[in-house]
Amino acid sequence: MSLIKSALVVLVTVMLVLFIRLLWKKTLSASKRWPYQRQFLVILVVLTGVFVAIALLPLEHEVKNQILSLLGILLSAVIALSSTTLVSNAMAGLMLRITHEFRGGDFIEVDAFVGRVTNLGLFHTEIQLISRDVVSLPNLLLSQKAVKVTRRDGTFINLAVSIGYSVAHQLVEKALLEAAHRCNLADNFVFVESFLDHATRYRLYGMLDESSERLSKTSELHKAVLDVCREQGIEIASPALMDRREFDAAKQYIPKTGMKEKPQKRKAIIEELVFDKADEAQSLEELKEAQDTLSKSLDGLDPAQKKLVGKKIAKIGEELAKREEKKEGS
Template identity: 75%
Template sequence: MSFIKSVSVILATGVLVVLIRLVFRKAHSSSRQWPYQRQFLVLLVVLAGLFIAIALLPLEHEVKNQILSLLGILLSAVIALSSTTLVSNAMAGLMLRITHEFRGGDFIEVDTLVGRVTDLGIFHTEVQLVSRDVVSLPNLLLSQKAVKVTRRDGTFINLALSIGYMVSHQEVEKALLEAANRCKLTDSFVFVEAFLDNAIRYRLYGMLSESGERLSKTSELHKSVLDVFCEEGIEIASPALMDRREYDTAVQYFPKVGKNNQTSKEATTVEELVFDKADEAQFLEELKEVQTRLSKSLEELDAKQKKVVEEKNCQNRRGDRKAGGKTEGVLIAGGIRT
């Protein structure tokens, strides 16, 4: 009979939990607006019922306090262990918001994931992938990994391909630039990246003003390169062309020299186009150094000026003293001194 109160509290707690589940099952709209409200209410009701049931047990007051203290310690340990990740993600989320590395709508790349940011939460960041699926990344992961962010004011899209040694680099560069022009890319330039065993690897860069068109423009650029190279009769040896051709021993493997042997004017300004932000940072650092030098020079000039002024003041004082001594001597000689 002494356990009836505790048992009744436990039964009342179970009935209340069932009622909460039924209420939230009927109210679908509110459950969607507050997806975790039902879980929080059930947890609070269960914890409250458990503490009340323990408090109503027919035990000594000291025993009840020991049980409640043990239960509180267990709950504190569980919360402390589970909150480390939550706190870390929350702090990482605050750091990402303060630094403004990326925002909603930006293209980002993390490891092998490529997509656009759809939501910046406290604990996680939601990214929509190319497949239209949505992935949730913990903020702690984004703070520890290298995140590549596509700039909104324009980005260079690029592609790499290999062309055989029998084709001059002038012809290849001309064809690649033509493909970029057909895609309406600006400030295009070509890099000769490496000499492979059977081909030369080139990489084409083109400025895309609308970063939201990155995927479609990259595909369009690949198609344009295929079309232009087919029109020019240039074979693409990417990724590796395993072709056996018999040539006479007197044949030398030299490409035909192109008509235009001059390098493109864009090649001279590649660093200015690509590293504009880095150049700006360097310029600011140089300005800071100049400012520091000017400040030191001004301090030295001020010190010299103060020294000159002090010397002049000392000379004036000496002159005044000499002039005063002469006047006193004249007065004494004239018998005016009393």
């Protein structure tokens, strides 16, 4: 009889885990769920089921106590051995969630890693690199290192270029500003960064409204600088140009006119190919924000408006559930 009870406990535990897995997202909307609650609940249910099942086994009382004591010692040993890193990463993950330093879809830089956030986990944060690969960084690392977060409402992209001293800085500034204008950047300015042995280093800044286009716009800006300097006869001395010319002094290091490219209907955006997973994460964050905003706006509305807003909230909730299921399935 005790063996049957233990089997029933195991069966109930499995059913509860499946219930949490399949129905948890339908019981609470995305705005009311706090991070990692399902994971904590599953662990609690499994541990409780294991101890109850052992306690109901048809064994002598001393044997069951020994088994339970052994499991307790093993569990304590695992926690003790991994507590330093495990707890530190968990606390760092909670801190990052509470402070909202960055969220899904944000463009971040930490150490040598540059990419967009795809997932904020309890123990690690996943970012998608420029190579389209995905890397998981421990949350403790992100809490200890300086993390550069690109603002969503616009960011300055920049490039450095060295121009020889024989070219007036007024001409260089005019050419660089023209290159930024061709890229449709706003609030452009040129900063004279330093005097090198062979040239003057200039840095061009331009405001990019859509931070998600950072990669493609930076490449476009470099191309525009090359084109403008070629058109205006300005030599680029980057990274270093040893000006020891043993031929005609009128000869310049300027490339010949390139072939004209055929106009394209639409330029391929690098970010669409590289950051597909990060775009999905950003879309989920925006849907959750929209759901929260609509939920807060229900107060003070008449019944007809509440019904209309309620339908929108339900529709967003369905879309969130579908996307999260797809995300977990992949």
